[in-house]
Amino acid sequence: xxxxxxxxxxxxxxxxxxxxxxxxxxxxxxxxxxxxxxxxxxxxxxxxxxxxxxxxxxxxxxxxxxxxxxxxxxxxxxxxxxxxxxxxxxxxxxxxxxxxxxxxxxxxxxxxxxxxxxxxxxxxxxxxxxxxxxxxxxxxxxxxxxxxxxxxxxxxxxxxxxxxxxxxxxxxxxxxxxxxxxxxxxxxxxxxxxxxxxxxxxxxxxxxxxxxxxxxxxxxxxxxxxxxxxxxxxxxxxxxxxxxxxxxxxxxxxx
Amino acid sequence: xxxxxxxxxxxxxxxxxxxxxxxxxxxxxxxxxxxxxxxxxxxxxxxxxxxxxxxxxxxxxxxxxxxxxxxxxxxxxxxxxxxxxxxxxxxxxxxxxxxxxxxxxxxxxxxxxxxxxxxxxxxxxxxxxxxxxxxxxxxxxxxxxxxxxxxxxxxxxxxxxxxxxxxxxxxxxxxxxxxxxxxxxxxxxxxxxxxxxxxxxxxxxxxxxxxxxxxxxxxxxxxxxxxxxxxxxxxxxxxxxxxxxxxxxxxxxxxxxxxxxxxxxxxxxxxxxxxxxxxxxxxxxxxxxxxxxxxxxxxxxxxxxxxxxxxxxxxxxxxxxxxxxxxxxxxxxxxxxxxxxxxxxxxxxxxxxxxxxxxxxxxxxxxxxxxxxxxxxxxxxxxxxxxxxxxxxxxxxxxxxxxxxxx
Numbered sequence: 059x060x061x062x063x064x065x066x067x068x069x070x071x072x073x074x075x076x077x078x079x080x081x082x083x084x085x086x087x088x089x090x091x092x093x094x095x096x097x098x099x100x101x102x103x104x105x106x107x108x109x110x111x112x113x114x115x116x117x118x119x120x121x122x123x124x125x126x127x128x129x130x131x132x133x134x135x136x137x138x139x140x141x142x143x144x145x146x147x148x149x150x151x152x153x154x155x156x157x158x159x160x161x162x163x164x165x166x167x168x169x170x171x172x173x174x175x176x177x178x179x180x181x182x183x184x185x186x187x188x189x190x191x192x193x194x195x196x197x198x199x200x201x202x203x204x205x206x207x208x209x210x211x212x213x214x215x216x217x218x219x220x221x222x223x224x225x226x227x228x229x230x231x232x233x234x235x236x237x238x239x240x241x242x243x244x245x246x247x248x249x250x251x252x253x254x255x256x257x258x259x260x261x262x263x264x265x266x267x268x269x270x271x272x273x274x275x276x277x278x279x280x281x282x283x284x285x286x287x288x289x290x291x292x293x294x295x296x297x298x299x300x301x302x303x304x305x306x307x308x309x310x311x312x313x
Numbered sequence: 314x315x316x317x318x319x320x321x322x323x324x325x326x327x328x329x330x331x332x333x334x335x336x337x338x339x340x341x342x343x344x345x346x347x348x349x350x351x352x353x354x355x356x357x358x359x360x361x362x363x364x365x366x367x368x369x370x371x372x373x374x375x376x377x378x379x380x381x382x383x384x385x386x387x388x389x390x391x392x393x394x395x396x397x398x399x400x401x402x403x404x405x406x407x408x409x410x411x412x413x414x415x416x417x418x419x420x421x422x423x424x425x426x427x428x429x430x431x432x433x434x435x436x437x438x439x440x441x442x443x444x445x446x447x448x449x450x451x452x453x454x455x456x457x458x459x460x461x462x463x464x465x466x467x468x469x470x471x472x473x474x475x476x477x478x479x480x481x482x483x484x485x486x487x488x489x490x491x492x493x494x495x496x497x498x499x500x501x502x503x504x505x506x507x508x509x510x511x512x513x514x515x516x517x518x519x520x521x522x523x524x525x526x527x528x529x530x531x532x533x534x535x536x537x538x539x540x541x542x543x544x545x546x547x548x549x550x551x552x553x554x555x556x557x558x559x560x561x562x563x564x565x566x567x568x569x570x571x572x573x574x575x576x577x578x579x580x581x582x583x584x585x586x587x588x589x590x591x592x593x594x595x596x597x598x599x600x601x602x603x604x605x606x607x608x609x610x611x612x613x614x615x616x617x618x619x620x621x622x623x624x625x626x627x628x629x630x631x632x633x634x635x636x637x638x639x640x641x642x643x644x645x646x647x648x649x650x651x652x653x654x655x656x657x658x659x660x661x662x663x664x665x666x667x668x669x670x671x672x673x674x675x676x677x678x679x680x681x682x683x684x685x686x687x688x689x690x691x692x693x694x695x696x697x698x699x700x701x702x703x704x705x706x707x708x709x710x711x712x713x714x715x716x717x718x719x720x
Contacts, residue, residue, distance in 0.1 A: 103571045105594075138574040139494065139567045140592055170543075173578075173587060174642060201543045228541040235538040261499060266538045273398075273536060294351055294502030296493055300535055303397040 108134050125155040132164040136171075144168045159188035163195045170202055178202050193222035197229050204232070209240045227253045231263055234270075243274050264288040265301070278308040340469055342416040343380035344368045345389050347431070348527075350505040351423040359454070360422050363431070366458050367418070367465075374466060380414050388412050389419075392527055398536040405531055412438050418465075419527050421509040423502075425598045430506055431457040432513040434525060435468065441528040442485070444468075446516030448509075450602050483522045484616050486560035487529040488512045489549055491575070497568035503598060504566050507575065510602050511562065514609035520617035524558050532556060554582035560616055572596060575604065579612055588647075589615050615649065621672040623647045625658065627682040633659040658682050 108131055115127045128151035135144035145168045151161035166181035179202050185195040200215035216233035220226065234249035247270060253263040268284035271277040285305045289298060344367055347360035372379045388411055395405045420433035432448035445468040449457050488511050491504040498504065508526060515523040532552050553561050564577030572594055579589040589612065595604055625634060625645050634641045635657040641647070649672045658666040663684035670678055 104569050105572060137495075137567070138569075138572070138594070139565060139576040140574065140594075141576065142592065172590075172642075198542075201540070204540070205543065232540045232543070235540050238538055261496075262539050262541060269536055269538055292499045294500050296350070296490070296502050296505040296508075297535060298502070299348070299393060300397050303393055303399070304536070307397070307399060 104134055104138055121154050125151045125158050125161065128154070129158065129161045129164060132161065132168075136164060136168060139171075141168045141171045145172070157184070157188040159185045159192050159195065162188065163192065163198065166195065166202075167198050170198065170205070175202055175206055191222055193219045193226065193229070196222065197226070197232070200229075200232060200236070204236055209236050212236045213240065225256060227257055227260060227263070231260075231266065234266065238270065238274065243270070246270060247275065259291050261288050261291040261295070264291065268301075268304070272304060272308055278311040282308045340377050340416070340472070341380075341414045342377065342418060342435070343385040343412070343414045344371070344418040345385050345420075347420040347422040347433070348509075349423070350421045350509055351425065351502040359424075363420075363422060363454060363458065364418075367433075367461055370458070370462050371465065374469070376469060385412055385414070385417050389527070392531040395531040396533065396535050398534040402532045409438060414438065416444065419525060421505075423506040423509070425503075425506070428452050428599065429454065429457065430510060430602065431461075432509050433461045433465075434513055434516050435465065436525045436528075440522075441525050442522040443512070443516030443525055446513040446523075448513040448602065450599065483520060484560060485522045485524055485558045486515060486562065486579075486612070486616055487524040487553060487558050488515060488526050488562045489529060489533075489553075490526075491564040491566050491577070493568075494565040495567045495569075497570075498566050501568055501598075503568060503573065503601065506598075507564075507566060507601055507605060510605040511609055514605045515562075515612065518609055518613035518617070521613055524556075529553065529556075529558065550580055550582045550585050558582060560588070560612075562612065573598065573601075577608065579615065586644075586646075614651075621649060621651060621674060621676040621678065623649055623654070623656070623670060623672060624677060624679040625656075625682055626679055627658065629660055629682075629684065631660070632682070635659060656680065658684075660684050 111127050111131045111134070115124060115131070118124050118127060128147050132144045132147035132151065135147060144164060148161045148164040148168065151158055152165065155161070162181050162185035166178045166185060169175075169178035169181060179199065182195050182199045182202065185192060186199070189195075196215050196219035200212045200219060203209075203212035203215060213233065213236050216229055216236065219229045220233065223229065230249045230253045234246040234253075237243070237246035237249065247267070250263050250267040250270065253260050254267065257263075264284045265288040268281045268288060270281075271284065272281035282305055285301050285308070289295065289301055289305075295301070344364050347363045349360050368379060371377055388405075388408065391400065391405050391408060394400045395402050415438060416435055417438055418433060418435050420431065423430040428450055429452065430448070430450055431454075433446070434443045435445040436442070437444050445465070447461060447464045449460055451457050451460075488508050491507045491511075493499045493502070493504040512523065512526045515521070516525075533549050549563070550561055559582055561580045561582050562577060563580070564575060566576075567574045573596075575591075575593045575595070577591045578587050579591075580586065581588055591608060591611065593604055593608070595601070623636075623646070625632075625647075627645070632643055634644050634647075636647070636649075637655050651672050651674050654670045654672060656666075656668050656670045666682045666684060668680060670680065672678060
């Protein structure tokens with residue numbers, strides 16, 4: 059495809075953005091943001107949603123809409139954890155429109171889940187080249203750098219993602235984790251506190267803040283509060299026994 | 314003559330007594346509490362009660378010497394402390410003598426709706442390998458107690474016969490964990506249930522040694538900060554490799570209102586290479602056990618002596634290997650179960666290389682791959698799978714047993 063389309067990537071990105079925006083409202087369920095789509099699937103049958111989109115795809119003639127539908131399908135497949143199907147759908151989307159930043163993002167995210175870091179970086183870089191203001195691609199790139207043990211670049215990418223989407227709790231949480239590994243403990247504490255401020259029942263943030271106070275900031279009282287809150291939010295957590303043990307240890311330290 | 318008869322009588326008595334004594338060397342074991350693995354167990358003491366009931370009935374069995382109730386709990390607690398990062402795994406190893414038994418029975422109980430998932434495993438504490446495992450989906454704890462007892466007795470009776478068999482050193486595998494990857498999954502706690510069931514199912518497979526996860530979990534310090542959307546680098550692969558555990562099974566689980574999605578990876582701990590990726594969907598938690606049996610059987614086929622090695626000899630740096638329609642990426646060496654395979658190797662700009670391959674147990678099949686220029690030129694980006702090729706096969710591989718067992 060690359061040999062047939064030699065337009066500068068910025069023009070392609072602008073055209074695609076306009077297409078993407080114009081499609082909102084044209085098609086039900088199409089071009090939902092990743093977060094919106096996650097909300098849809100948490101309340102309904104994910105396979106039914108995929109089937110609906112697939113049937114729309116069959117009758118769709120417009121190439122841009124096809125790309126968008128395929129990407130939406132890939133998002134849902136990835137949400138299920140079906141990496142291979144997500145890669146397949148996003149690859150089909152990229153075949154139609156090689157600079158579709160959402161499809162490239164899904165390919166990058168799937169590759170990360172499949173353990174292929176270099177391929178993931180390549181796809182995410184292309185997604186960012188197509189649309190530099192797409193925060194999820196920066197966030198996912200931060201994840202790739204983290205997995206590769208590159209805290210410096212991970213922080214840079216998470217910072218950029220947070221700049222674009224200031225209230226994204228996932229980015230704040232992951233940035234906090236990387237800050238801990240980089241020794242920026244106070245910043246990590248602030249970020250996790252901010253997550254809890256925005257979403258008081260965020261179990262991951264409570265668990266992380268508990269560990270941060272317990273093992274890094276030497277504050278057993280606060281650690282216990284957050285561990286307990288974590289267990290109240292997710293009573294069926296698979297690490298329940300483990301967290302109960304941590305609580306009993308910090309209780310001892312608190313006396 | 315009288316003397317001879319007396320002597321013969323005495324000799325017969327001595328030999329008979331010796332035979333009886335040798336046949337009744339007691340099986341030295343202890344029973345630990347069954348771990349509650351979901352929050353749905355309203356009765357916190359259910360696991361302890363289950364263990365006590367089995368212990369009560371087993372202590373009257375011939376040839377079994379049971380340690381007092383609760384005697385091994387201190388050591389089990391140490392395993393949990395090690396996982397919690399409070400003590401180091403080497404300390405736990407050095408205190409093994411406090412167990413004072415050769416075998417312990419470990420297990421778990423999970424209540425899902427009106428049913429219980431109950432698993433029980435007999436573990437050799439010298440190497441932490443599962444010697445015998447059984448598990449049940451049942452609405453009755455009484456039924457589970459009786460079934461576990463019957464299976465244990467049958468197993469103990471069969472031990473002597475097995476002792477004479479010439480055994481090879483089997484490959485060691487452990488089920489590390491199935492992480493819950495969405496809020497629904499976290500709230501229901503099915504990850505632990507599935508891990509426990511697969512642990513038991515693998516423990517029942519012949520030809521491989523399953524290392525009890527209660528022990529393997531203790532090797533990893535779980536006190537790590539958790540990220541969103543990323544499975545942490547917990548270094549489990551190399552930690553298991555250091556303990557001579559050659560294979561590690563990890564996975565993740567996502568729960569939706571009408572669907573449970575399970576993804577798993579079997580990894581070679583020496584190379585970190587993924588040997589078997591898998592994905593399944595089930596409509597209800599009652600299919601967790603049959604699914605676990607299916608996964609365990611797939612894993613055993615790859616790990617056990619049934620497996621052979623497929624080597625792809627290709628000078629090209631970047632290729633995409635597709636086996637039976639499933640894209641495996643840029644791999645050169647694969648450990649596969651016995652059988653026939655359709656190998657496809659793709660490289661952008663070249664015609665696909667295709668060949669039928671037969672894998673026999675213990676064999677290494679080397680396939681030289683040479684590409685010819687042609688049909689695919691310019692059609693794909695580097696590394697892209699030809700997804701249309703593998704979709705039908707992938708669909709075939711999606712687990713079909715979503716019907717009730719009696720359907």
